[in-house]
Amino acid sequence: MEEKIRVLVAKLGLDAHDRGAKVIARAYRDAGFEVIYTGLFQRPEAVAEAAVQEDVDVVAVSSLAGAHLTLIPELIQQLRDRGVDDVLILAGGVIPEEDVPALLAHGVARVFGPGSDLDEIIAFTRENVRRRAWS
Amino acid sequence: MEAKERKERFAGVSDREVKRFYRPEDIAGLDYDRDLGDPGTYPFTRGVYPTMYRGRLWTMRQFAGYGTAEETNARFKYLLEQGQTGLSVAFDMPTLLGYDSDHPFADGEVGKLGVAVDTLRDFEILFDGIPLDRVSTSMTINPPASIMLAMYLAVAEQQGVPWDRVSGTIQNDILKDYIAQKTYIYPPEPSIRLIVDTIEFCTRYVPKWNTISISGYHIREAGATAAQELAFTLANGMYYVEACLARGLDIDAFAPRLSFFFDVHNDFFEEIAKFRAARRIWARKMREKYGAKNPRSWMLRTHAQTAGVSLTAQQPQNNIVRVAIQALAAVLGGTQSLHTNSYDEALALPTEESVRIALRTQQIIAEETGVANVIDPLAGSYYVESLTNQLEEEAERYFKKIEAIGGVVRGIETGFFQREIAESAYRFQRRLKTGDYCVVGVNKYVDPEEKVRPRILRVDPEVQRRQVERLREVRQRRDPARAARALEQLRKASGSNENLMPYILEAVKAYCSEGEICGVWRELWGEWREEAVY
Known part of the structure; x- marks a missing residue:
């Protein structure tokens, strides 16, 4: 039987805007993914720890309050510190174009801006998840 | 022969199906005196004041604040010079969540989404040169609302302004935070106690202060429909009333200072009907359910803000038009004050230019269109009256449901409200996807050449350093x-x-x-x- 892809949807820092995070969590779930949502106000280390504990394939970070350049690289570092380097990392929300290259350089696979298509996010996730079980 | 129409089903942003046109039968039971009444008379469907905007225009109140108290103070003075008539303070996230600027959680957030406030010293700077007996100030903050109110009163004292001449509003509505906005700190019980404390205190010492702004805005922005916004907000309102009554307060002493805050979204007539229904429901509850005798207790006075969530990052100038139409709906709906969003807010914190256009939008509606010359011009419209009735009925159904599940706090604890809203948000997203709901520039009339470029107002790191030092x-x-x-x-x-x-x-x-x-x-x-x- 095909194993479900496991996605951790994460909110970092003091950013309380969770509408998008919940919509994407629901979209993943409806598309047959196994979804874990961290809830609000998480520190990067807590999200990294959850990613390890839950053995996820994807970490999707939603950021709408402008802290993406500090918190997302910190999260990636925390994942590396735990020996995790094969999860697909996605970012979404209000992230300026000029910050995208820096995020990609840190290891984010793609940044989805406002008005992104849910199906496209899901398709991208399926295609780029690194585990072989479903490839 | 049946004429063919463009679509199978016509529905606006809240997905309520709308008929081709409305007829007298659609409002057959409507009784003018019982259900509408003249402006200024029970049940206030047509407006809370007998003269409405002929007496005084609505307050044009633009939300502002970023960086340090000095910068926000300068923005306030600029807005006052531009003809704005009330101030509205935006606080940064650490302040909203009760953290000082030197707390590890505050790192990178100081002064970002609003002004940073740690101590009374910041308030002294924030309101420097602004006479507190001559402006009214709205403060959008919830768990720490009592602290901000105390700071404001302390500044008034320093200026020699007696508390009974100070006017303004604190949002102070924690229930909608658990439901939607999420800037909560403590559990419900002590949070409600703090709110009742402020209401009790102001009723006695700061009689012109609006002690709470019971807010549907965030509920709507999180994805609720108009009916959910209306129902959940008024249910929260009734919860606060009951909490104050349980404290032993006299309803006619505190109820006149309760105020509301609604969103104004894209569905023009639904929004107008929502404001009308809100006033009628509240008046009826206050008089019939809670036995209030003072007509001021029956009046639902409200602030309105255009829908941030309706703004698009794509073709951002289109947002000027959206905001204008939403603002017109708020005015036709009889709001007491209004914030118009800036067209660039889906991309960044607004610039001075975009804020000015937003304010000018209100001034054009007030001064050029003639709509402020007459009160509630849509009364009697088969469609608008029918919508007003429908919204009232939908809200009543929700009130029953909320009661059945054990009340508002129980509904929060079990995720009832959160689930209802998340469901609506998801349904809306799906309608966008299928094209059932059109957003110009997003899923229709897309500019293939356009590159969306969100900008972020970079708050100088110096802001945090200076704030921590202060x-x-x-x-x-x-x-x-x-x-x-x-x-x-x-x-x-x-x-x-x-x-x-x-x-x-x-x-x-x-x-x-x-x-x-x-x-x-x-x-x-x-x-x-x-x-x-x-």
Whole structure:
């Protein structure tokens, strides 16, 4: 039987805007993914720890309050510190174009801006998840 | 022969199906005196005041604040010079969540989404040169609302302005935070107690202060439909009324200072009907359910803000048009004050230019269109009256459901509201996807050449450094014994049934920081953690 892809949807820092995070969590779930949502106000280390504990394939970070350049690289570092380097990392929300290259350089696979298509996010996730079980 | 129409089904942003046209039968039971009444008379469907905008235009109140108190003070003075008539303070996230600027959680957030406030010193700078007896100030803050109110009153004292001449609003509505906005700190019970404390205190000493702004805005922005916004907001309102009654307060003493805050979204007539229905429902509840006798207790006075969530990052100038239409709906709906969003808000914090256009939009509606010359011009419209009735019925159905599940707080604890809203948000997203709902520039009339470029107002890191330094200075200069004593007395009182406002005032005047005061309560009451539902 095909194993479900496991996605951790994460909110970092003091950013309380969770509408998008919940919509994407629901979209993943409806598309047959196994979804874990961290809830609000998480520190990067807590999200990294959850990613390890839950053995996820994807970490999707939603950021709408402008802290993406500090918190997302910190999260990636925390994942590396735990020996995790094969999860697909996605970012979404209000992230300026000029910050995208820096995020990609840190290891984010793609940044989805406002008005992104849910199906496209899901398709991208399926295609780029690194585990072989479903490839 | 049946004429063919463009679509199978016609529905607006809330997905309520709309008929081809409406007829007298659609409002057959409508009784003018019982259901509408003249403006200024029960049940206030047509407006709370007999003269409405012919007497005084709505207050044009633009939300502003970023960086340090100095920068926000300068923005306030600019807005006042431009003809704005009320101030509205946006706080940064650490302030909203009760953390000082030097707390590790505040790193990178200081002054970002609003002004950073740690101590009374910041408020002294924020309102420097602004006479508090001549402007009214709205403060959008919830768990620490009592602390901000205390700081404002302390500044008024320093300016020699007596408290009974101070006017403004604190949002102070925690229920919608658990439901949608999510800037909560403590669990419901002590949070509600703080709110009732402020209401009790202001009723006695600050009679012109709006003690709470019961808010549908955030519920709507989180994805609720118009009917859900209406129902959940008024249900919250009734919860606060009951909490005050349980404290032993006289309904006619506190109810006139309760105020509301609604969103104005894209579905023009539905929004107008929502404001009308809100006034009628509230008047009926206050008079019939709670036995209020003072007509002022029956009046639902409200602030409105255009829908941030309707703004598109794509072709951002189109947002000027959206905002204008939404603002017109708020005015036709009879709002008491209005914030119009800036067209660039889906991309960034607004610039001075975009804020000016937003304010000018209101001024054009007020001065050029003639709509402010006549009150409630849509009354009697088969469609608008029918929508007003439908919204009232939908709200009543929700009230029954909320009662059946054990009330508002139980509904929050079990995720009822959160689930209802998440469901609507998801359904809406799906309608966008299928094209059932059109957003110009997003899923139709897309500009293939366009590259969306969100900008972020980069708050200079210097802001955080200066703010932390100021906090340190205040801590060094204050009388340490007085500050320690004030916090200790607050702690003691917090464990009793006493009204906490006098203790908060003393702590603020002793230059205790917001984080220190909230820290006392975090220790005593713990923090609220929600079970996320989606």
